[in-house]
Amino acid sequence: MIQTPYLLFLGDAPDQLAAKVAQGIKDWRPENAVGQFRMDGCKADLGLEDMTLAQAQAAGAKTLVIGVANRGGHISQAWKAVLIEAIEAGYDLASGLHNLLNDEADLVAAAEKHGRSLHDVRIPTVDYPIASGVKRTGKRVLAVGTDCSVGKMYTALALDAAMRERGMKSTFRATGQTGILITGEGVPLDAVVADFMAGSIEYLTPDNDADHWDVIEGQGSLHHVSYSGVTLALVHGGQPDALIICHEPTRTHMRGLPDYKVPTMQAIRDVALSLAQVGNPDCKVVGVSINTQHMSEDEARAYLAKVEAEMGLPAVDPFRHGAERLAEALEAL
Amino acid sequence: MIQTPYLLFLGDAPDQLAAKVAQGIKDWRPENAVGQFRMDGCKADLGLEDMTLAQAQAAGAKTLVIGVANRGGHISQAWKAVLIEAIEAGYDLASGLHNLLNDEADLVAAAEKHGRSLHDVRIPTVDYPIASGVKRTGKRVLAVGTDCSVGKMYTALALDAAMRERGMKSTFRATGQTGILITGEGVPLDAVVADFMAGSIEYLTPDNDADHWDVIEGQGSLHHVSYSGVTLALVHGGQPDALIICHEPTRTHMRGLPDYKVPTMQAIRDVALSLAQVGNPDCKVVGVSINTQHMSEDEARAYLAKVEAEMGLPAVDPFRHGAERLAEALEAL
Numbered sequence: 001m002i003q004t005p006y007l008l009f010l011g012d013a014p015d016q017l018a019a020k021v022a023q024g025i026k027d028w029r030p031e032n033a034v035g036q037f038r039m040d041g042c043k044a045d046l047g048l049e050d051m052t053l054a055q056a057q058a059a060g061a062k063t064l065v066i067g068v069a070n071r072g073g074h075i076s077q078a079w080k081a082v083l084i085e086a087i088e089a090g091y092d093l094a095s096g097l098h099n100l101l102n103d104e105a106d107l108v109a110a111a112e113k114h115g116r117s118l119h120d121v122r123i124p125t126v127d128y129p130i131a132s133g134v135k136r137t138g139k140r141v142l143a144v145g146t147d148c149s150v151g152k153m154y155t156a157l158a159l160d161a162a163m164r165e166r167g168m169k170s171t172f173r174a175t176g177q178t179g180i181l182i183t184g185e186g187v188p189l190d191a192v193v194a195d196f197m198a199g200s201i202e203y204l205t206p207d208n209d210a211d212h213w214d215v216i217e218g219q220g221s222l223h224h225v226s227y228s229g230v231t232l233a234l235v236h237g238g239q240p241d242a243l244i245i246c247h248e249p250t251r252t253h254m255r256g257l258p259d260y261k262v263p264t265m266q267a268i269r270d271v272a273l274s275l276a277q278v279g280n281p282d283c284k285v286v287g288v289s290i291n292t293q294h295m296s297e298d299e300a301r302a303y304l305a306k307v308e309a310e311m312g313l314p315a316v317d318p319f320r321h322g323a324e325r326l327a328e329a330l331e332a333l
Numbered sequence: 334m335i336q337t338p339y340l341l342f343l344g345d346a347p348d349q350l351a352a353k354v355a356q357g358i359k360d361w362r363p364e365n366a367v368g369q370f371r372m373d374g375c376k377a378d379l380g381l382e383d384m385t386l387a388q389a390q391a392a393g394a395k396t397l398v399i400g401v402a403n404r405g406g407h408i409s410q411a412w413k414a415v416l417i418e419a420i421e422a423g424y425d426l427a428s429g430l431h432n433l434l435n436d437e438a439d440l441v442a443a444a445e446k447h448g449r450s451l452h453d454v455r456i457p458t459v460d461y462p463i464a465s466g467v468k469r470t471g472k473r474v475l476a477v478g479t480d481c482s483v484g485k486m487y488t489a490l491a492l493d494a495a496m497r498e499r500g501m502k503s504t505f506r507a508t509g510q511t512g513i514l515i516t517g518e519g520v521p522l523d524a525v526v527a528d529f530m531a532g533s534i535e536y537l538t539p540d541n542d543a544d545h546w547d548v549i550e551g552q553g554s555l556h557h558v559s560y561s562g563v564t565l566a567l568v569h570g571g572q573p574d575a576l577i578i579c580h581e582p583t584r585t586h587m588r589g590l591p592d593y594k595v596p597t598m599q600a601i602r603d604v605a606l607s608l609a610q611v612g613n614p615d616c617k618v619v620g621v622s623i624n625t626q627h628m629s630e631d632e633a634r635a636y637l638a639k640v641e642a643e644m645g646l647p648a649v650d651p652f653r654h655g656a657e658r659l660a661e662a663l664e665a666l
Contacts, residue, residue: 130559130589131559132559132590133558133559133587133590133592133593134592135592189527190526190527191526191527191528192526192527193523193524193525193526193527194523194524194525194526194527194530194562194566195523195524195560195563197527197562197563198558198559198560198561198562199559222565222608223608223611225464225466225531225612226463226464226465226466226531226532226569227528227531228531228565228566228568228608228611229530229531229562229563229564229565229566229569230527230528230530230562231562231565232555232564232565233527233562235561236558236559236562237558254466256463257465257466259466259467259468260466260611263611271604271607271608274604275555275556275561275604278556278558278561278593278596279558
C-alpha cells in the first residue's frame, strides 16, 4: 500500500499525454494529489499548484509519484537529482515504469539510508494464494471488454464514483499499474505468476458488507489471444455478480493483432456470462459502456440508442454522459 | 533443454507411487532411461537395471533425474551425498520438486566447481514473448479437460505415440513438470508470468512442416476457477486445429473445489471450441478421452459407447484400449 497523499512528479514530460498517469490520479483521486512538480522544459500541466518538495511536504505529501512516461517508459537520469532529494527529504517514491526504482542502485542506496520505500507497482509484493473458489460475501461488478484498451478502467472508476455519489458502498479495485497508482493499492495482474492469478483477485476482493460493491478493473479480453488468460482469471477470481460489457465501435481490428477482428458485444456477453456463471450462477450482464471518443455527439447518441435496443441493456458512454445509469442498474439488482 | 539419456534417481522412495515421475519417463521415453539408482530402503522399483553412477555413465547417462517425490515434495538431506557425488562425476541434475536444486547451497557450489547444470523444471528459464497471434504452419492438437487431473498428459503422450506408430509426424509438447522431465524440454506454464502465458505456448509450438502435429499437453480446465486462465492461454497460444475432450466420469466435484460440480463434456466442448475458433476458425473437436480407471471393463465399454453416441465422436480410454482411434481421427482431418 502506497502512502497518500502524493506530490505528482511530471519531470520533463514532452507533452500532456506523457503525464496521463498523473492526470488519472488528479481526475479520480484529487484528494490524493496535493500538487505537481515540474522540471525545466516540462510540457505537461495538470492545473495543480506547482510545488517544491518542501512545500508539498508541508501540505501533507508522503509519496512522490512518477506520473510521467517518457519514450520507452524508463526512469530518466535527468530525474535522478530530484528523486534522490525527495528520498532525503522523507518521501517514498512510486512508479509504474518498465524499469524499476528498485533496480537503480543510487535510489536503493538513498532509500535504505533514509528508511524510505520504493514502490514499483508493476511487481507483485504479495505471495498470492491459489484461488479457493469459496463464495465471498458482498457484491462485485467486473468490466469485460471486446478488446484491450476500450475504456474498462475508466468505466470502473466512473461507475465507482457514480455509485458513491448515490450513497452506495463501493470500492474501485485496481488490477493494473495506473489504477494502482491512482488508488494506492491493487494487484498488478499481468505480472502475477499463472497459478496465482485467480487467487490474487480473490485476495483483492475479500468478504465485505452484503450491500458493498467491489468495482473490479478489467484487463484484456476473452477474445484477445495474447491476454485472454488474464481476463478469465478476473472472471473466475472476481466471482462477479454483475458484468458490464465495454466496447469501442470504430476499432478495425484487435489491438496489436492486425489479423483479428473485434468480436461483437453479443459474443463477449455470451462467453463472459457463461464462464462467470461457473463461479457465480447468479451473475448477470447489467449494462454496456461504449467509448464514443471517435464519434460526434449525434453519432454517439444514435449509436448508444441502437445498442440499447439491440442488447436490451442500458448503454452509456461514461466519459461523455456519466455512469449514473450503470450505477442505477446495479442498485436495482 | 535437459541432456538425455538419464539415470533415474529413486532415492528412498516410500512406495511405488512416490516414483511416478520416473515411471512416466520409463513408460513414455524408455530410450531416455538407462537405469535406476536406488538407496537403502527404497520401496519403488521400475524394473530397470540398478546401476551405480559409474555404470550408468558408462552406459551413456548424462543427467541424474530426481524421479521421486517424498512427502511435501522436498529435496531430502538424505539424498545429498549421492547428488553431490553425481555432480562430481560429471552428471547434470534435474528436478521438478517444489524446493529448488538451485536454492541448495551445497549443490550450487558443486555444480559451479564442476561446470554442471542444475535444472529446476518448475522455473521458466526463457524470456517468453507476448503472443503475436500470427498463424503458424503445421498442425496442433490440444487436450482440454472437464477438470484438472483427468488424464490430459497421459492422453497427449498416448496420442503422440499412436501417431508416430502410424508414421505420422508428431511431437509431444510438455506444459508441466512431469512432461518436461519425460521429454527433456517444455514450458512450465503454471509458473510463467501472466502476460507471457500465451506467448510461451506460441514459443513451444513454432512453425513446422505442414503435415507435422504438435500434441500439446493440457492444463487445468476452462471451468476450474483456480486455473482456468492457464487453460485459456493454451487454447489461444496453441492455435489448435483439433481439440480432444478429456473426462473422468466418476468424479463428484472439481478437484480441490468441493462446491463446484464437474461440467458436462458438452459444456466444455462448446466453450473450448468457440474460444479456440477465435485463434483458428478451422478448429474442430475430434474425439473424447475417458479415464475409466474406476470402472470395470464392462462398465467402461458401455460408458464409452454411450459417450460416442451422444457426442458423435470417437470415445476411447487411451490407457485401457490405446489411442489409435484418436490418431485416426487426426489423420482423417
